Amino acid sequence: MTDRTAPQSSPCQSGTASLQRLTQFARDMGHPTSLPIIAERILSGLSEVSQLSHGVLYLFDRERECFCQVVSQGQISSTTASPIVSLNHPLVQQLTHHQDILDSSALTDSLYSASLDNTAGAQLATLPINLAIPLLNREKLIAFVLLQSRIGSTVIPSHTKELLAVMAQNAANALDSFLLYEDQRQSQALMRRTDRLRSLETIAGGFAHEIRNPLTSIKTFIQLAPERKDDSQFINEFSRIVLDDVNRIERLIQEILDYARYMEPRLTDEDLNEIVSSCLYFIQVKADSRGIKIEKDLAPELPRGMLDRQQIKQVLLNLLLNAMDAMSEKIGTLRVRTTRLLKTDGEVWTQVEIEDTGHGISSDNLDHIFDPFFTTKHASAVNEGTGLGLTIAHQIIREHRGEIQVQSTEGIGTTFRINLPSHRN
Numbered sequence: 001m002t003d004r005t006a007p008q009s010s011p012c013q014s015g016t017a018s019l020q021r022l023t024q025f026a027r028d029m030g031h032p033t034s035l036p037i038i039a040e041r042i043l044s045g046l047s048e049v050s051q052l053s054h055g056v057l058y059l060f061d062r063e064r065e066c067f068c069q070v071v072s073q074g075q076i077s078s079t080t081a082s083p084i085v086s087l088n089h090p091l092v093q094q095l096t097h098h099q100d101i102l103d104s105s106a107l108t109d110s111l112y113s114a115s116l117d118n119t120a121g122a123q124l125a126t127l128p129i130n131l132a133i134p135l136l137n138r139e140k141l142i143a144f145v146l147l148q149s150r151i152g153s154t155v156i157p158s159h160t161k162e163l164l165a166v167m168a169q170n171a172a173n174a175l176d177s178f179l180l181y182e183d184q185r186q187s188q189a190l191m192r193r194t195d196r197l198r199s200l201e202t203i204a205g206g207f208a209h210e211i212r213n214p215l216t217s218i219k220t221f222i223q224l225a226p227e228r229k230d231d232s233q234f235i236n237e238f239s240r241i242v243l244d245d246v247n248r249i250e251r252l253i254q255e256i257l258d259y260a261r262y263m264e265p266r267l268t269d270e271d272l273n274e275i276v277s278s279c280l281y282f283i284q285v286k287a288d289s290r291g292i293k294i295e296k297d298l299a300p301e302l303p304r305g306m307l308d309r310q311q312i313k314q315v316l317l318n319l320l321l322n323a324m325d326a327m328s329e330k331i332g333t334l335r336v337r338t339t340r341l342l343k344t345d346g347e348v349w350t351q352v353e354i355e356d357t358g359h360g361i362s363s364d365n366l367d368h369i370f371d372p373f374f375t376t377k378h379a380s381a382v383n384e385g386t387g388l389g390l391t392i393a394h395q396i397i398r399e400h401r402g403e404i405q406v407q408s409t410e411g412i413g414t415t416f417r418i419n420l421p422s423h424r425n
């Protein structure tokens with residue numbers, strides 16, 4: 001019977017062919033998107049060069065402290081080779097000790113001795129393995145590949161073993177940096193979650209504080225109403241106050257719900273100019289009715305970025321509405337500009353600037369505008385605020401790994417700048 005997956009010619013490779021194969025393999029190792037993909041590329045590369053068509057890759061699992069099967073190819077599968085190999089398995093120990101590729105003659109002893117006292121070893125012992133290739137990082141075994149041919153024993157030429165060893169080193173480096181990257185990603189996600197919980201805690205604490213006053217007034221009204229039911233002035237005035245209080249509580253609840261709903265950004269490939277335009281379209285009527293002039297200057301060919309469209313809209317709308325609130329006393333101009341930004345490290349970012357000619361922010365207040373519930377709009381009936389808009393905007397921009405900056409001069413106006421990472425182009 002002929003094996004179509006593995007040509008039975010000699011696994012000899014010319015120098016140029018080896019170099020080409022190695023270059024291709026190194027290229028395959030770049031930018032893997034997931035562990036199964038990188039593991040599959042390693043296994044198929046080593047299998048192709050050794051011309052051993054069946055194989056399995058085991059990776060060290062730090063949590064379980066053992067080696068776990070990640071991918072297999074050909075007849076070696078999870079049903080024939082054990083899914084888990086313990087650290088004290090003789091094969092693992094031999095690979096750790098030798099730090100080199102083991103062929104069938106070296107392997108037989110270790111596998112058969114293992115089969116005497118351990119079922120995982122017994123399973124491996126029944127497999128006629130031709131090669132065991134360690135993947136080492138700073139002399140530590142991080143993974144290994146077992147390869148098997150369907151025709152029993154095959155002699156692997158020494159120059160093929162040398163090529164396999166270089167490939168294995170390359171694979172170990174790639175695996176190690178991939179795992180490091182994954183670790184970083186996970187800890188960043190954990191930090192973000194902790195951060196979010198902390199800000200939610202602050203918001204919840206502030207919320208309790210904020211609703212205490214309106215609740216007290218509602219309670220007082222309910223307590224007094226039965227005995228003052230004939231005092232129409234009392235009833236009318238207090239009803240109005242209570243209604244305002246209830247409205248305020250409702251607005252606070254809505255903002256907190258909005259915050260909670262969009263907690264985790266859902267990033268998609270977006271054109272920032274398009275999001276800005278859609279927000280401006282939305283506020284145009286309000287601006288017209290207040291005599292506010294909108295000047296729009298959007299950079300052509302702005303690089304696209306991975307953004308949560310809803311969240312960025314929420315941020316921009318809040319900044320635009322704040323700017324309009326600040327100009328309620330005079331006829332003003334709202335300038336919105338987007339630009340391509342080159343960071344000092346060479347990264348290309350995008351920037352949105354929202355500039356108003358409103359009353360500005362005093363330097364004392366400037367230190368607090370991002371604090372939960374900080375608002376100067378308590379008194380005004382027209383522009384009643386919750387003081388959560390900028391807190392949420394700040395949080396959202398942080399989650400996009402961006403920056404939000406503010407510059408203000410009292411009596412002259414305010415400029416908010418949002419910088420966001422983009423795709424390089």
Ligand SMILES: Nc1ncnc2c1ncn2[C@@H]1O[C@H](COP(=O)(O)OP(=O)(O)O)[C@@H](O)[C@H]1O
Nearest residue numbers: 322323326369375376385386387388389390414
């Ligand atoms: N463009 C602006 N001009 C002047 N003051 C501003 C501007 N943007 C924000 N502020 C100040 O920051 C405070 C907090 O804003 P925000 O968090 O959006 O809450 P809110 O709008 O509900 O008050 C506002 O009450 C206001 O005092």
Ligand SMILES: [Mg+2]
Nearest residue numbers: 318322389390
């Ligand atoms: Mg606001």
